[in-house]
Amino acid sequence: MTENVLIVGAGIGGLTAALALHGQGIDVTVIERTDLRPLGVGINLLPHAVRELYALGLGDALARQSVAPTAIAYYDTDGTLLFREPRGIDGGYGYPQYSVHRGRLQALLLAALRDRLGASAVRSNTELTAVTATTNGVRAQTSAGAIDAAVLVGADGIHSTVRKLLHPGPDPLLWSGVRMFRGAAEGEPFLDGRMMSIVKGANGVDLVVYPIGGGLINWVVMLPEADPGPLPGDAKWNKPGDRAEVLRHVEQWRLGWLDAADLVRRTDPVLEYPMVDRDPLPWWGQGRVTLLGDAAHPMYPVGANGGSQAIVDAAVLAEELASDSWNCGLRRYENRRRPETLRVVEANREMHRAGASRRPDELARVTADYRVRTAADKVRS
Structure with missing residues (x-):
């Protein structure tokens, strides 16, 4: 050595x-x-x-x-497929x-x-x-x-x-103006069981959801709430998030292949983090x-x-x-x-x-x- x-x-x-x-x-x-x-x-x-x-x-x-x-797929809030792109081996990568x-x-x-x-x-x-x-x-x-x-x-x-x-x-930490709420909960496989999906909501609200093994489904809801600029305060990645704030945006969605509101309700804990660099x-x-x-x-x-x-x-x-x-x-x-x-x-x-x-x-x-x-x-x- x-x-x-x-x-x-x-x-x-x-x-x-x-x-x-x-x-x-x-x-x-x-x-x-x-x-x-x-x-x-x-x-x-x-x-x-x-x-x-x-x-x-x-x-x-x-x-x-x-x-x-197998892919990343974009959907509207009524479950309509907008765009799909193969990933990993299915996308022709060597790994x-x-x-x-x-x-x-x-x-x-x-x-x-x-x-x-x-x-x-x-x-x-x-x-x-x-x-x-x-x-x-x-x-x-x-x-x-x-x-x-x-x-x-x-x-x-x-x-x-x-x-x-x-x-x-x-x-300084520079904030995009987006606050991310996230968590992981047990859930049944959706779509082909290996899909990474992004749901495009109104007013720039996005849901990113994908399985991560062990029967867990990971989700992130991105909520725009301010203009970009220096972050006021600190960025703590394990800060508890407001579940009700997330539900307010997703509970009317009808994806068909996933009940987003149910997934959020069953998640403990819900965390929040500002999107910064x-x-x-x-x-x-x-x-x-x-x-x-x-x-x-x-x-x-x-x-x-x-x-x-x-x-x-x-x-x-x-x-x-x-x-x-x-x-x-x-x-x-x-x-x-x-x-x-x-x-x-x-x-x-x-x-x-x-x-x-x-x-x-x-x-x-x-x-x-x-x-x-x-x-x-x-x-x-």
Whole structure:
């Protein structure tokens, strides 16, 4: 094993990075400020991210816990099909797309990491407070004491401490004006049992619904309520949501293939979260410190790309650190990934702005443009 890389954050990006670095023969330690409880609701992984998880030997385990969507289909509130686009293997990709419970995915990654590196590879309840450069790398001050490492990777999410240390100036959360209500509940299969569906309601209200394995159906209702701008207050992803507010918009829908109001009523808890991102950074890293995932490029969750981009970040970081010196590897990683993720952030914003249409030709144009701008049809070789 080579020198140690310290990863701050045990989310999907951080754990995948640890597995990828270990696979390249690089010693790694992960710290996480919480007690590592697998939480959350559904997440979609695009084929370019699934490819990287297969490369880490996790394909079979992921498939057992997930649903592979055959298509994404758009509907009106009376159940009329507006537009359908095949996904994953059915869409001609070399790898499937997977829908999975975020907590189960995190638990899978955590179990694999502990199995391969040992339980001590992940230190929970350890919060980063400061980082200083040393002769041979960095010294991280944490709530459990100092940790010396050759490289530090900030994979600590949208409220990243590492990002704040690197970029202490103004860096506000930017709100789209949409509030997302979400949850997961047990439910009978709908349509073909593997469909990801988006219902286009009035006044920009959308319902996104799809199975995530284990008999669970994940749903997100997006409610426009303000003009875009800096977010007043904080963004807490596990904040309880107002079920009655969601029902007010969906209880008159008659889809035929799904009772949306019943699904919402049976969900506990209902969560809410503002659809936010941040302006892209001019640079990610400095010296032996860099960023990854939402810490580097938080984006609107409109293209199933946030978690997927973090996974690709992890694979590229490991590849570059294994092929070059620490400093050159970090710069090569950033030079490859920052332009690519910038395009995704911008494409997600544009897709959100164009997403109110119910016209089939416009839906087809928007989805095709998104694939081109994000290079979604290209799986990294």
